[in-house]
Amino acid sequence: MSTKLNQIIAVEKGVKAKAHQDLATAHHGLQKAPLLAGIARTYQPKDEEGEQLPPESTRVQVRAEDVLKQTATSLTRLFDVTATKDWANCEARADVTVDGQVLIGRAPVSYLLFLEKQLTDLAALVRKLPVLDAAESWTQDPSTDDWRTEPVRTVRTKKVPRNHVKAEATEKHPAQVEVYYEDVPVGYWTTVKFSGALPARRVSQLLDRVEKVQQAVKFAREEANASEVTDQRAGDPIFGYLFG
Structure with a gap:
């Protein structure tokens, strides 16, 4: 046997x-x-x-x-x-195959073990990648490779004091005046947000690829370890x- x-x-x-x-x-x-x-x-x-x-x-x-x-x-x-x-x-030895494509041909067991360790570390890195804020609408800026939002215009206001005459002046009493502040538009801010994070779909895609290669490496290791040996x-x- x-x-x-x-x-x-x-x-x-x-x-x-x-x-x-x-x-x-x-x-x-x-x-x-x-x-x-x-x-x-x-x-x-x-x-x-x-x-x-x-x-x-x-x-x-x-x-x-x-x-x-x-x-x-x-x-x-x-x-x-x-x-x-x-x-x-x-x-x-065994091939590392993903979706019918041979990524590494006839990989030895020692290298497959090395790959398993590296892919575990890589998967941990991918899971921690920053994701773009889903509350914003992002497009990629071809000039910087950053992600950016559409310009948003907001009003800049300034509080200006106003006088409200509560009672007119008489011969015996001065006028009763109350001071209040009114927000008066004085300009406009145009804001564009930038980010170096990634879209959630991109992170999901990367993680899916890493996990596919991990499975392929494990299958290859099992296949290689099923090889018959000559007793030494x-x-x-x-x-x-x-x-x-």
Whole structure:
């Protein structure tokens, strides 16, 4: 039965964790000197009437050579799995296709992973693009590439004091006059607003394109990872030389 790259990737993490745990266990075991030591002793009394004592012995519980063999067995699996994945990654390739158009042909897995990360960052940027105020009507100014509104004319007024005679003057009393202010037009403002933001439809279009490419890259990665692999045997020659 053939093995696929995605199956190797699925087991790699577990194999790596077990190998690191076995290596740590071996390292700690070799630091415990009493486990590597053994002894056997017998007692003989000075004469026949002397006290008889039973023999004493302690077995060696950890043998360095055995630890090396166990370590080699554990790490050989890790070396083989990693080699199989890395060799396969050199061969596993797939096209990035959007709407029937091949954007990138035969992209390797490592590059597809790079693209996924970059497109995630790019999508975050697009989502934060400023959008033109929907309350205004905007057109693009060909001379500046800015967006602009139609000119809006508004009146500039100035408060001018006026007198309101509440009571006319008499021989005994002066006139009663109240001062009030009247807004009198004195000029006109013509206002045009400019903006470097984007229309909402443009932002939506950009985001849609980024998401399409993201999906295409994910599909390509899955396709590449479904490639059949050739099992590599890197561990045996390495440990055959190291511990042989």
